[in-house]
Amino acid sequence: MLRIQFEQTGGPDVLQAVDVPIPDPGPGQVRVKQAAIGLNFIETYQRTGANPMPLPGCPGSEGAGVVDVVGEGVTSHKVGDRVGYAAGAPVGAYAEYYVLPAWKAVKLPESIDFNTAAAIMLKGMTAEMLLMRVFHVKPGQTILVHAAAGGMGTILSQWATSLGARVIGTVGSAEKVAVAKANGCAEVILHGQEDIAARVRGLTNGKGVPVVYDGIGAATLEASLDSLGLRGMLASFGNASGPAENVSVQRLKFGSLFLTRPGVFDYTSNPEELNASANTVFEAVAKGHFKVQVNQTFALKDARAAHEALEGRQTTGSSLLIP
């Protein structure tokens, strides 16, 4: 089968398309013949070594397809089941076939097609975690979402808007303003060009926001903290610009702030949590709380070009790799 792997960590050019034997599932596992694979920023951390993994490594944590073999002892799944997954371990979804623990292979409702599933299993459940559990967004609140035109950003902005929040989004270029607005942002700030915190204060009568969802990391850390209102929460959930580091505990005393660094796999760490989160996402899609926008599709063998586009900030919405 075709598998994307890297012998050493580095830039997108370390990604190679190789031919390897199709893996067999062990006890308690299923094998998925993949129809679509989600492209996520986290895979750039896998490739660069920011998220260390054994070499040769194969990136990838999200996808969808059909179960084609079940391992010993598996009774929950059968051959032919349509499934989707967001699996932190084992990493390695950039392949035509993928083996994972059966409990992590979520059965898809008929209404969710493979491309949609491959775009929402990781990003949708992360949005559910952020909007409903890390901080529970309520109608009437004004919130700040960074990288609002990206994969996570377009889902967060739409879903939060449907929950009744007013979303201030940030984007990195003028071309992305329209994307953010089309996805529910009431206001859009150009990060890197405008003073984010000053704009947020201006848009909130000086109060600041109760929550900031920050997947950019280093470049926006200070502005995110400065944008919070009293007892506000910074949910720092990613590092697209590099890790957000060195926040002093004393820094949080100005406004009695909360800081958390949530990861979706810690919020879907058992079958109950995983299925509850996935079902909330499926229901939100069915009810139209957010629409999945697959704006870029790459052949799996072109994963390198996909990483270049993602890291080059050339993508909007979600992207897929098709085996």
Ligand SMILES: NC(=O)c1ccc[n+]([C@@H]2O[C@H](COP(=O)([O-])OP(=O)(O)OC[C@H]3O[C@@H](n4cnc5c(N)ncnc54)[C@H](OP(=O)(O)O)[C@@H]3O)[C@@H](O)[C@H]2O)c1
């Ligand atoms: N914690 C979790 O469980 C979890 C789960 C899923 C995703 N995430 C995180 O969520 C974030 C978004 O992921 P995604 O897959 O949806 O990616 P994405 O938002 O589609 O792409 C990343 C975006 O970050 C912005 N950005 C700002 N500074 C950047 C820089 N120096 N280099 C590259 N991009 C930069 C760019 O948008 P602009 O051009 O508009 O700035 C870019 O489009 C990532 O940090 C990811 O790690 C976390």
